[in-house]
Amino acid sequence: KAGVTQTPRYLIKTRGQQVTLSCSPISGHRSVSWYQQTPGQGLQFLFEYFSETQRNKGNFPGRFSGRQFSNSRSEMNVSTLELGDSALYLCASSLGASGANVLTFGAGSRLTVL
Amino acid sequence: AQSVTQLDSHVSVSEGTPVLLRCNYSSSYSPSLFWYVQHPNKGLQLLLKYTSAATLVKGINGFEAEFKKSETSFHLTKPSAHMSDAAEYFCVVSDSGYGNKLVFGAGTILRVKS
Numbered sequence: 001k002a003g004v005t006q007t008p009r010y011l012i013k014t015r016g017q018q019v020t021l022s023c024s025p026i027s028g029h030r031s032v033s034w035y036q037q038t039p040g041q042g043l044q045f046l047f048e049y050f051s052e053t054q055r056n057k058g059n060f061p062g063r064f065s066g067r068q069f070s071n072s073r074s075e076m077n078v079s080t081l082e083l084g085d086s087a088l089y090l091c092a093s094s095l096g097a098s099g100a101n102v103l104t105f106g107a108g109s110r111l112t113v114l
Numbered sequence: 115a116q117s118v119t120q121l122d123s124h125v126s127v128s129e130g131t132p133v134l135l136r137c138n139y140s141s142s143y144s145p146s147l148f149w150y151v152q153h154p155n156k157g158l159q160l161l162l163k164y165t166s167a168a169t170l171v172k173g174i175n176g177f178e179a180e181f182k183k184s185e186t187s188f189h190l191t192k193p194s195a196h197m198s199d200a201a202e203y204f205c206v207v208s209d210s211g212y213g214n215k216l217v218f219g220a221g222t223i224l225r226v227k228s
Contacts, residue, residue, distance in 0.1 A: 031214055033214050033215070033216075035216075035218075042218055042219075042220050042221060043204065043216075043218035043221075044218075045216060045217070048214050048215060055214075056214070056215045058215070090157060090158065092158075092214075094214055100146045100163075100165045100208070101214060102148075102160055102163060103160075103214060103216065105150075105157040105158040107157040108157055
């Protein structure tokens with residue numbers, strides 16, 4: 001059974017550019033969540049999607065956006081990149097969205113902004 | 115609002131000795147609590163979860179945690195540390211009213227000495 005797949009694994013961008021990260025959940029999982037991990041702020045919740053609808057959103061500026069497709073795959077986009085956006089972006093999937101569900105995490109996409 | 119406090123940023127133990135990683139939480143609802151582990155340059159792996167069943171929860175690799183509502187604690191223990199346990203450990207809380215929005219503690223880095 002394939003796990004959560006995130007692409008690309010590593011990428012380097014410059015300030016002002018935009019980036020799109022992709023996440024393929026475990027087959028059958030309908031909830032996809034995104035988290036940002038930085039040394040200074042730790043792990044922070046970005047947003048959660050369930051059946052193509054955004055259910056929750058963290059405290060991030062509007063430059064951070066996401067979407068979920070009908071096959072449950074999800075993408076997140078960061079526009080007008082800033083140096084502080086350098087981070088490991090983790091995607092997680094689960095069967096449902098009750099809060100008691102176990103989230104399975106991908107290996108992450110490491111973004112470096114120069 | 116939910117919050118998690120991991121009381122130690124670093125813990126160092128000798129191989130074969132017990133491990134104790136401390137976690138206190140705050141939650142307005144009936145919480146689900148998790149411990150995740152992250153090895154260097156890897157994603158997050160679930161160790162165990164508590165969801166209002168037995169207060170003593172057993173996880174993978176010999177880890178267990180005890181939920182103590184009166185103390186709002188969820189400490190992680192292991193009787194005998196192994197070198198492969200060296201990693202960063204995260205205590206996590208999720209409230210049923212917030213979907214899959216996880217709130218992470220700051221993490222505890224476990225070092226195992228030979």
